[in-house]
Amino acid sequence: MTGRNLVGPEADALDLGAVFRALADEHRRSVMTELAADHGDAERGCNSFALPISKQTQTHHFRVLREAGLIDEIDYGNRKGIRLRRADIERRFPGLLTLLDAESPGGHSSSPPG
Amino acid sequence: MTGRNLVGPEADALDLGAVFRALADEHRRSVMTELAADHGDAERGCNSFALPISKQTQTHHFRVLREAGLIDEIDYGNRKGIRLRRADIERRFPGLLTLLDAESPGGHSSSPPG
DNA sequence: CTTCAGGTACGATGCAAGTCATACCTGAAG
DNA sequence: CTTCAGGTATGACTTGCATCGTACCTGAAG
Numbered sequence: 164m165t166g167r168n169l170v171g172p173e174a175d176a177l178d179l180g181a182v183f184r185a186l187a188d189e190h191r192r193s194v195m196t197e198l199a200a201d202h203g204d205a206e207r208g209c210n211s212f213a214l215p216i217s218k219q220t221q222t223h224h225f226r227v228l229r230e231a232g233l234i235d236e237i238d239y240g241n242r243k244g245i246r247l248r249r250a251d252i253e254r255r256f257p258g259l260l261t262l263l264d265a266e267s268p269g270g271h272s273s274s275p276p277g
Numbered sequence: 278m279t280g281r282n283l284v285g286p287e288a289d290a291l292d293l294g295a296v297f298r299a300l301a302d303e304h305r306r307s308v309m310t311e312l313a314a315d316h317g318d319a320e321r322g323c324n325s326f327a328l329p330i331s332k333q334t335q336t337h338h339f340r341v342l343r344e345a346g347l348i349d350e351i352d353y354g355n356r357k358g359i360r361l362r363r364a365d366i367e368r369r370f371p372g373l374l375t376l377l378d379a380e381s382p383g384g385h386s387s388s389p390p391g
Numbered sequence: 392c393t394t395c396a397g398g399t400a401c402g403a404t405g406c407a408a409g410t411c412a413t414a415c416c417t418g419a420a421g
Numbered sequence: 422c423t424t425c426a427g428g429t430a431t432g433a434c435t436t437g438c439a440t441c442g443t444a445c446c447t448g449a450a451g
Contacts, residue, residue: 179380180303187301188409189294209427220410222429227408241418241427258372266293302439323397334440336399355397355448392451399446409436416429421422 169229169236174251177232182256185231190214191224192263195233198247199263206237206244283343283350288365291346296370299345304328305338306377309347312361313377320351320358 172178186192194212198204214221225245228234233252237244252260286292300306308326312318328335339359342348347366351358366374 179376180301180306183297183306184301186297187294190409192294192297216409217411218428219412219430223409238428239418241416243428256376258375261372262293262370304439330439331441332398333400333442337439352398353448355446357398394451395449397447400444401442402444403442404440405438406440407436407438410434412431412433414430417427419425421424 169238171229171235171248172232174232174248174255177251177255179256181231182233182259185227185233186263188224188227190216191228192266194224194228194245195247196263196266198234198245199260200267201247204247204249206246209243209245283352285343285349285362286346288346288362288369291365291369293370295345296347296373299341299347300377302338302341304330305342306380308338308342308359309361310377310380312348312359313363313374314381315361318361318363320360323357323359 186195194214197212198207209218209221209225214224216224225234225236225243229236233248235246235248237246247260249260300309308328311326312321323335323339328338330338339348339350339357343350346369347362349358349360349362351360361374363374
């Protein structure tokens with residue numbers, strides 16, 4: 164089961180305004196910081212971020228990140244996978260992920276948070 | 278006639294969240310895009326940005342940019358100067374101004390908009 | 392003094408967005 | 422089938438924020 168990607172903007176259509184608005188929220192930024200810190204770009208589950216908010220609100224936040232073009236959401240039916248669109252972001256906004264990576268608790272990192 | 282700088286956060290105290298929130302607004306981002314495009318970092322007047330909003334709202338926006346640590350506001354009494362904190366931003370968030378510069382209408386530029 | 396332009400302070404308003412409650416859907420396990 | 426966990430849809434609530442109206446301040450010019 165490879166799942167199916169939920170729709171997001173094309174790489175060339177990424178809008179800096181939408182990206183900044185998405186990253187303006189603390190919870191969404193913490194998600195992006197974790198994703199940027201994992202240079203292996205492993206697919207993550209929604210619960211692996213331990214966000215202190217209800218699941219409905221989490222659904223909302225992941226939707227905003229997807230519509231900004233920052234992540235892919237892979238629909239498995241009763242589960243969902245999150246994957247960073249690293250290549251697209253680097254091509255359109257080079258250096259942005261480095262900024263987020265620098266905000267990672269342990270500073271720059273090449274390994275997943277565990 | 279040197280004017281007096283209105284207070285803003287120290288260079289090391291710049292917060293990425295506050296920066297993203299500041300850049301989430303279209304008007305504030307257009308100001309920052311213009312400032313980033315002028316590599317000469319000339320001091321600008323508030324009216325030189327031609328923002329299509331009232332002066333009270335402009336005061337609000339410049340205040341947000343200053344409190345985020347992105348600009349200095351020099352108080353001349355009945356006038357105000359705006360200057361980009363390029364060095365501080367580059368040190369704390371390297372690459373951020375390049376992202377904004379790339380959003381400049383004519384693409385990358387080394388000269389003021391005129 | 393008065394006049395005027397640039398800027399600020401305060402308050403009110405309207406809208407966008409973050410949050411959650413309820414209800415429902417999906418797939419896996421018994 | 423039932424049960425359960427993960428996720429979504431809808432609606433309502435609340436907060437934040439962009440905006441402007443009114444009033445006031447500041448400095449320059451007359």
